[in-house]
Amino acid sequence: MSNFEYIETRVEGNIGFIELNRPKVLNALNRGMISEILAAMDNFDRNDDVRAMILSGKGRCFAAGADIDEMAEAGSVDIELMNQFTDWDRIAWIKKPIIGAIHGFALGGAFELALCCDLLIASEDVEFGFPEVLLGVMPGAGGTVRLTKLAGKTKAMEWLFTGRRISASEALHFGIINKAVSKELLLEEAVRFANSIAVQPPLSIRFIKESVLKAIDASIYEGMQFERKNFSMLFSSQDQKEGMKAFIEKRKANFTGK
Numbered sequence: 695m696s697n698f699e700y701i702e703t704r705v706e707g708n709i710g711f712i713e714l715n716r717p718k719v720l721n722a723l724n725r726g727m728i729s730e731i732l733a734a735m736d737n738f739d740r741n742d743d744v745r746a747m748i749l750s751g752k753g754r755c756f757a758a759g760a761d762i763d764e765m766a767e768a769g770s771v772d773i774e775l776m777n778q779f780t781d782w783d784r785i786a787w788i789k790k791p792i793i794g795a796i797h798g799f800a801l802g803g804a805f806e807l808a809l810c811c812d813l814l815i816a817s818e819d820v821e822f823g824f825p826e827v828l829l830g831v832m833p834g835a836g837g838t839v840r841l842t843k844l845a846g847k848t849k850a851m852e853w854l855f856t857g858r859r860i861s862a863s864e865a866l867h868f869g870i871i872n873k874a875v876s877k878e879l880l881l882e883e884a885v886r887f888a889n890s891i892a893v894q895p896p897l898s899i900r901f902i903k904e905s906v907l908k909a910i911d912a913s914i915y916e917g918m919q920f921e922r923k924n925f926s927m928l929f930s931s932q933d934q935k936e937g938m939k940a941f942i943e944k945r946k947a948n949f950t951g952k
């Protein structure tokens with residue numbers, strides 16, 4: 695379906711696939727690629743056939759970070775005027791679940807992109823990390839925030855101060871990834887996760903995602919108010935009627951997303 699230069703996309707069953715496709719430079723994320731990823735996610739969000747997305751990289755790794763060649767000579771004003779932050783912010787508005795299938799390296803901006811996913815399946819050889827400090831900068835697309843919220847201050851400081859890579863077992867231990875599998879099984883496992891979401895009523899999934907993301911920022915009270923509104927709203931959906939009726943009639947529910 696895609697006319698993209700830096701990524702490949704396809705829909706199979708109820709899953710939308712996005713593959714980073716600049717393998718010669720380890721899928722270094724240039725501005726064009728980030729904006730294509732967002733365009734593809736937007737397309738999938740509007741496509742009723744798609745119920746979950748899988749984001750992965752072609753070649754040796756997921757991605758080795760932002761394209762250093764593209765930003766090496768940039769000044770602060772250039773960085774601001776590139777408007778790249780706008781594209782990154784748009785990821786937070788994607789409604790459907792995004793599953794990252796991560797292998798090889800996920801460094802810098804690529805780790806930030808992975809941290810924007812809702813679920814992460816990684817290969818056992820994965821190396822996450824924030825090498826920005828080694829380049830005289832620091833993460834700028836949410837890395838210090840999302841990593842700290844997930845793994846806590848102590849480990850975040852360690853990894854961010856040193857640029858040290860994070861292995862699959864460490865990532866698993868600190869709740870950064872859902873599961874580690876062999877490289878050969880990575881996509882299969884991501885598809886299995888995606889399919890287990892795709893069979894659920896889409897509106898429930900949509901509101902669960904929204905509520906969990908809200909909970910990250912909100913107080914318990916505020917989060918619960920938000921959850922309550924979403925919970926009540928689902929009682930206006932056909933899928934709620936169908937789901938509960940199917941239970942009472944002892945049959946499988948047929949969810950339509952309405």
Ligand code: DAK
Binds near residue numbers: 723760801802806
């Ligand atoms: N950018 C450009 N090219 C890259 C690249 C990168 N990040 N990473 C690798 N490449 C290229 C290499 O230059 C090489 O190209 P050729 O020499 O073959 O032409 C090719 O990919 C293969 O890489 P290596 O020869 O280096 O492969 P190795 O296996 O020896 O090493 C490596 C793999 C991943 C350890 C190494 O390539 C590496 O250290 N790469 C750089 C990692 C890194 O520092 N990443 C950037 C972090 S900074 C922003 C948002 C986010 C960001 C910035 C702005 N805004 C919203 C404004 C994010 C910043 C970052 O990610």
